[in-house]
Amino acid sequence: MPDTVTFKIKRQDSESSSSYWETFTIPYVPNSNVISCLMDIQANPINAKGEEVTPVVWESNCLEEVCGACTMVINGKVHQSCSALVDQLEKPIKLEPMSKFPVVRDLAVDRTRMFSALKKVQAWVNADGYHDLGPGDRLPQKHQETAYKLSECMTCGCCVEACPQYSSSNNFLGAAAISQSRLFNMHPTAKNMASERLDTLMQEGGIADCGNAQNCVEACPKSIPLTESIAEMGRQVSDKLWHNIFKA
Amino acid sequence: MSKQRVIVIGGGLAGLAATMKMAELGMSVLVVSFLPVKRSHSVCAQGGINGAVNIKGEGDSPDIHFYDTVKGGDFLAHQPLCKDMCHHAPYVINLMDRLGVTFNRTPEGNLDFRRFGGTLYHRTAFAGATTGQQLLYALDEQVRHYEVQGLVEKMEAHEYLGAVLNDDGRCVGAVIHNLRSGEIKAEKGDAVILATGGPGLVYGRSTNSMVCTGTAVTSAYLQGAKYGNGEFIQIHPSAIPGRDKLRLMSESARGEGGRVWVPKKAGDTRKPKEIPEAERFYFLEERYPLFGNLVPRDVGAREIYDICVNDKLGVNGEMKVYLDLTHHTREFLDHRLGGILEIYEKFTGVDPREEPMEIFPAVHYSMGGIWTDYTRTDEGLIDHQSPQNQMTSITGLYAAGEADYQYHGGNRLGANSLLSCIYTGLMMSPGVLNYVKNVTQAAEDVPETVYTASVKKWQESYTNINSMNGNENPYALHREMAEEMISNVLIVRENEKLKSTLDKINEFESRWKNVKCVDTTDWSNPVPSFINQLWNMIQLSKIITKGALLRDEFRGSHYKPEFDLNQPSDFRPETYLEFEKQKETGNIQEDAFAPEHLAYMERFSENNIKWLKTTIATYQNGGPDISYEAVDTSLIAPRPRKYD
Numbered sequence: 001m002p003d004t005v006t007f008k009i010k011r012q013d014s015e016s017s018s019s020y021w022e023t024f025t026i027p028y029v030p031n032s033n034v035i036s037c038l039m040d041i042q043a044n045p046i047n048a049k050g051e052e053v054t055p056v057v058w059e060s061n062c063l064e065e066v067c068g069a070c071t072m073v074i075n076g077k078v079h080q081s082c083s084a085l086v087d088q089l090e091k092p093i094k095l096e097p098m099s100k101f102p103v104v105r106d107l108a109v110d111r112t113r114m115f116s117a118l119k120k121v122q123a124w125v126n127a128d129g130y131h132d133l134g135p136g137d138r139l140p141q142k143h144q145e146t147a148y149k150l151s152e153c154m155t156c157g158c159c160v161e162a163c164p165q166y167s168s169s170n171n172f173l174g175a176a177a178i179s180q181s182r183l184f185n186m187h188p189t190a191k192n193m194a195s196e197r198l199d200t201l202m203q204e205g206g207i208a209d210c211g212n213a214q215n216c217v218e219a220c221p222k223s224i225p226l227t228e229s230i231a232e233m234g235r236q237v238s239d240k241l242w243h244n245i246f247k248a
Numbered sequence: 249m250s251k252q253r254v255i256v257i258g259g260g261l262a263g264l265a266a267t268m269k270m271a272e273l274g275m276s277v278l279v280v281s282f283l284p285v286k287r288s289h290s291v292c293a294q295g296g297i298n299g300a301v302n303i304k305g306e307g308d309s310p311d312i313h314f315y316d317t318v319k320g321g322d323f324l325a326h327q328p329l330c331k332d333m334c335h336h337a338p339y340v341i342n343l344m345d346r347l348g349v350t351f352n353r354t355p356e357g358n359l360d361f362r363r364f365g366g367t368l369y370h371r372t373a374f375a376g377a378t379t380g381q382q383l384l385y386a387l388d389e390q391v392r393h394y395e396v397q398g399l400v401e402k403m404e405a406h407e408y409l410g411a412v413l414n415d416d417g418r419c420v421g422a423v424i425h426n427l428r429s430g431e432i433k434a435e436k437g438d439a440v441i442l443a444t445g446g447p448g449l450v451y452g453r454s455t456n457s458m459v460c461t462g463t464a465v466t467s468a469y470l471q472g473a474k475y476g477n478g479e480f481i482q483i484h485p486s487a488i489p490g491r492d493k494l495r496l497m498s499e500s501a502r503g504e505g506g507r508v509w510v511p512k513k514a515g516d517t518r519k520p521k522e523i524p525e526a527e528r529f530y531f532l533e534e535r536y537p538l539f540g541n542l543v544p545r546d547v548g549a550r551e552i553y554d555i556c557v558n559d560k561l562g563v564n565g566e567m568k569v570y571l572d573l574t575h576h577t578r579e580f581l582d583h584r585l586g587g588i589l590e591i592y593e594k595f596t597g598v599d600p601r602e603e604p605m606e607i608f609p610a611v612h613y614s615m616g617g618i619w620t621d622y623t624r625t626d627e628g629l630i631d632h633q634s635p636q637n638q639m640t641s642i643t644g645l646y647a648a649g650e651a652d653y654q655y656h657g658g659n660r661l662g663a664n665s666l667l668s669c670i671y672t673g674l675m676m677s678p679g680v681l682n683y684v685k686n687v688t689q690a691a692e693d694v695p696e697t698v699y700t701a702s703v704k705k706w707q708e709s710y711t712n713i714n715s716m717n718g719n720e721n722p723y724a725l726h727r728e729m730a731e732e733m734i735s736n737v738l739i740v741r742e743n744e745k746l747k748s749t750l751d752k753i754n755e756f757e758s759r760w761k762n763v764k765c766v767d768t769t770d771w772s773n774p775v776p777s778f779i780n781q782l783w784n785m786i787q788l789s790k791i792i793t794k795g796a797l798l799r800d801e802f803r804g805s806h807y808k809p810e811f812d813l814n815q816p817s818d819f820r821p822e823t824y825l826e827f828e829k830q831k832e833t834g835n836i837q838e839d840a841f842a843p844e845h846l847a848y849m850e851r852f853s854e855n856n857i858k859w860l861k862t863t864i865a866t867y868q869n870g871g872p873d874i875s876y877e878a879v880d881t882s883l884i885a886p887r888p889r890k891y892d
Binding site: 013014015029031032033035036039042043044045052054055057059060061062063064065066067068069082083085104105108111115118119122123124125126127129130132133134135136138139140141143144145147148151152154155184187189190 | 268269272283284286287288289291292339342343345346347348350351352353354355356357358359375376378381382385386389390392393395396428457458459489490491492493495496583587591594595597674721723724727766767769771772773774775
């Protein structure tokens with residue numbers, strides 16, 4: 001069993017400053033994950049050169065892979081840092097912020113763009129009100145199984161980090177938002193807005209921007225069938241295009 | 249009157265339910281949240297949400313749900329609120345279904361329900377094993393829709409520091425800290441709702457998320473608001489050990505048939521699957537034939553403590569027991585419990601579909617919280633138009649969700665928390681708006697000096713924090729404080745230990761003054777914020793510990809063996825109702841009861857007269873002053889609890 005673990009962490013003091021690497025070597029403790037090690041650094045912020053530095057900044061909340069906050073690039077792969085177990089990682093462990101979003105500080109990034117995409121695809125049910133209108137529709141178990149899987153998306157950003165098309169120089173919606181449009185287009189009442197969602201997917205930054213690299217589905221920590229969602233929405237979009245042509 | 253708005257602090261289930269309801273009623277709402285609201289702690293709730301829909305034809309009803317809730321809480325919950333909540337529960341579930349929550353279904357396509365602790369009915373609707381996440385997402389989506397329409401504004405990566413009070417002591421806004429720029433400024437609001445969740449981080453590692461420091465409610469307490477039932481902290485029987493966090497293993501694992509056991513032989517080193525059936529001790533099933541593995545959480549946690557500490561039968565001699573699902577097929581487990589089994593496998597490397605899980609009790613939920621008010625009707629329900637509903641003892645400052653204290657008494661039933669959060673957010677909204685419409689002076693018209701004075705106070709406080717240059721690391725000090733709380737203010741409580749913990753907390757408070765602000769940069773710096781939170785956690789640990797020290801009884805999660813009333817094993821709770829009836833008529837037929845039953849009932853009755861009260865903590869002279877208040881128990885007569 002090793003005595004210590006070494007972390008190489010890509011740090012950045014502010015949005016506009018340049019990044020630098022800093023190394024930390026901390027005592028090895030069994031059953032550690034990346035977050036528990038970042039916490040150890042916080043409680044004793046001394047780098048490998050023995051210098052007292054500011055604790056590393058990262059974003060986290062649930063620590064059980066359901067909130068999506070603590071996503072970062074670990075040894076070159078995007079993942080939640082809470083479920084990244086030290087014993088399973090190659091050493092030294094390299095931590096970097098996600099590259100597709102503006103860095104706030106160190107490992108914390110600003111994923112506003114993903115939440116804006118949810119607005120664009122109108123990822124909600126248009127409710128008549130929150131008073132008592134009785135139960136919703138009865139639905140087959142099969143429907144629930146498909147919808148539940150899609151609904152587990154925590155807007156963590158793994159899919160778009162891994163996507164070669166998604167970049168700061170374009171406005172691609174990304175796999176997560178496309179998959180959410182599928183979820184709402186299959187809901188018994190939210191599908192009343194299906195056509196409007198397809199309009200969004202037909203615009204610049206929509207489904208045509210997908211290059212079919214299929215990295216998204218590999219990267220998704222919840223195994224959401226993202227490529228299946230993209231294919232399904234591609235089909236709905238082309239159906240609508242054909243419909244528009246014949247209508248015209 | 250000028251344009252008015254309400255500020256909601258916290259974007260979990262309670263905060264977002266209130267936000268969407270008030271927006272529906274036409275009110276502008278500002279939501280302030282530490283993180284993007286979609287990442288709030290509500291996502292951690294796994295098993296489900298309770299509502300007596302009676303889909304299985306078992307004869308379940310809202311009144312039985314009400315009874316189970318009040319009994320589960322050892323009669324310390326406020327009954328009109330519980331009754332109103334349970335009667336609205338089927339509506340809440342139907343609403344969430346309409347809003348797109350992907351609840352599991354029966355073969356006919358109805359919502360499916362499963363069993364949970366503290367009840368004998370299938371009353372818990374669920375979406376796989378991530379029900380809290382799914383409910384939160386549905387509310388998040390509704391609120392995002394209102395955001396697009398301009399009725400809701402969000403300030404994420406912002407933290408609430410305190411309420412702005414006008415000269416009459418009325419809340420007219422909030423002081424907000426921008427966690428990126430570090431700027432501290434005031435936001436005007438005609439009412440402020442604290443929906444900021446629980447205080448698990450007071451115990452360091454718990455099942456709670458990193459934002460659950462209890463800072464916001466403690467800030468209200470430091471500003472003069474009353475705090476209720478602080479000592480009632482729920483210990484969940486089943487969690488997965490971890491260095492950074494104790495991850496929850498949902499009660500739904502037992503709701504779906506999971507069995508808890510230990511080897512009969514102490515120190516048995518065999519692997520669990522090598523231990524034959526006859527050499528396993530299913531201690532919950534044996535001791536509680538009626539409720540079995542689904543006893544309420546306070547009972548479950550105590551039994552695990554007893555079997556591990558007193559009987560020394562814990563797995564490998566440690567504080568751990570087996571939770572076994574291996575008798576089910578993989579398909580069944582993946583369909584109904586998928587999410588939580590994946591989590592267990594990810595963090596332990598063991599497949600719970602093949603091997604029994606190793607679980608242990610962990611801090612999970614605070615039944616206590618900031619004191620809030622309500623207005624009851626003659627029928628024992630709630631007048632939903634009353635501005636008093638959910639108002640703290642500071643006028644215009646409200647609280648909802650785990651941040652409040654009234655719904656769960658001495659012990660919360662599983663799957664009642666998601667219900668209480670959403671119900672409260674929806675229920676309180678009309679009353680909050682009635683309050684806002686009738687304020688004598690809208691926040692817009694309150695003199696600017698009121699806000700600048702509050703902001704100045706907080707800016708000075710943060711300047712002081714930034715200049716702290718002692719020799720204590722704040723994070724290390726937090727770990728030490730948490731260890732003390734875990735060691736002495738957990739499942740079993742003893743007055744000597746509680747006394748010494750209170751002394752220790754005072755030492756931590758002195759040592760806090762010697763903390764070093766280990767990061768003094770001015771951009772996205774979490775350290776000053778944490779130092780402020782740590783101060784508040786120290787204050788909150790005093791509320792919990794002092795409340796526990798002074799409450800000399802055993803009720804719900806608050807277990808003091810010294811004051812156990814020792815219920816005779818053959819006693820039935822109905823006997824007590826008969827005893828009370830006879831007492832009322834002034835004519836107790838002593839020979840109608842067994843002598844040890846009579847003696848027990850007299851002890852029970854005296855104890856209730858003394859202790860069936862809400863603990864109230866008010867901030868005075870640097871610490872909590874403890875007093876007691878009556879609880880409305882007019883609808884269901886208090887009686888001894890029994891689950892076997």
